[in-house]
Amino acid sequence: MYLYGASGHAKVIIDILGSIGVSVAGLFDDNPDLKELAGIKVLGAFSSKQNLDEELIISIGNNSIRAKIAEQLNVKYGQAIAKTAILSPTASVGEGTVVMQGAILQADVLVGKHAIINTGAKVDHDCRVGDFAHLSPGAVLCGNVSVGEGTWIGAGAVVIPGIKIGKWCKIGAGAVVIRDIPNNAVAVGNPGKIIKYC
Numbered sequence: 749m750y751l752y753g754a755s756g757h758a759k760v761i762i763d764i765l766g767s768i769g770v771s772v773a774g775l776f777d778d779n780p781d782l783k784e785l786a787g788i789k790v791l792g793a794f795s796s797k798q799n800l801d802e803e804l805i806i807s808i809g810n811n812s813i814r815a816k817i818a819e820q821l822n823v824k825y826g827q828a829i830a831k832t833a834i835l836s837p838t839a840s841v842g843e844g845t846v847v848m849q850g851a852i853l854q855a856d857v858l859v860g861k862h863a864i865i866n867t868g869a870k871v872d873h874d875c876r877v878g879d880f881a882h883l884s885p886g887a888v889l890c891g892n893v894s895v896g897e898g899t900w901i902g903a904g905a906v907v908i909p910g911i912k913i914g915k916w917c918k919i920g921a922g923a924v925v926i927r928d929i930p931n932n933a934v935a936v937g938n939p940g941k942i943i944k945y946c
């Protein structure tokens with residue numbers, strides 16, 4: 749597996765891949781000063797002429813940067829699903845997506861491409877999580893919640909059943925979302941209230 753982005757997020761992905769016996773062949777990163785991360789060689793900037801012999805994961809935590817890079821690359825994407833994550837046999841996870849340690853995906857959950865289900869996040873039955881979305885550590889989606897493309901759910905946030913959160917929203921850490929949230933909204937607090945649009 750190759751990783752694109754020599755970040756803290758990449759370190760966690762390296763650990764996950766190591767735990768399931770997948771080795772990382774190298775990391776790409778635009779920063780010429782980076783030579784190595786967690787014992788893995790940084791190979792320099794990714795070139796579109798590069799013919800990869802293995803799959804790649806975009807290991808960048810920022811949702812919009814991840815989306816921009818995915819738009820530009822024409823490669824085969826892998827996944828990193830931690831051994832300690834629990835996935836229902838009826839849950840499905842798209843290419844490029846990372847499911848971290850202790851995360852739980854219940855029955856009929858659909859997670860899109862290049863998403864991040866971070867440490868210990870819980871996604872209950874029938875939820876939909878869009879491409880490039882990020883559920884931060886400890887976030888909880890109750891049943892039948894829908895999270896739009898590129899939306900970031902902050903650490904420990906809770907979304908009650910049946911709520912629809914639009915695209916490219918930001919939900920603050922610790923928020924409790926009890927009403928639908930429109931595209932591009934930033935919502936915080938308990939109960940979650942929209943404070944601005946991004």
Ligand SMILES: CC(=O)SCCNC(=O)CCNC(=O)[C@H](O)C(C)(C)COP(=O)(O)OP(=O)(O)OC[C@H]1O[C@@H](n2cnc3c(N)ncnc32)[C@H](O)[C@@H]1OP(=O)(O)O
Binds near residue numbers: 920922937943
């Ligand atoms: C492994 C990992 O680390 S994964 C990453 C996990 N990271 C997170 O969970 C962080 C989630 N991000 C947040 O909670 C952020 O504060 C955001 C995205 C909601 C808002 O960020 P910004 O747009 O920079 O907003 P800003 O800091 O200017 O705050 C705006 C207002 O909202 C309030 N606010 C911001 N975040 C929260 C929050 N989580 N809960 C309650 N109020 C909040 C601020 O106090 C401020 O209020 P004020 O105007 O009365 O002073």
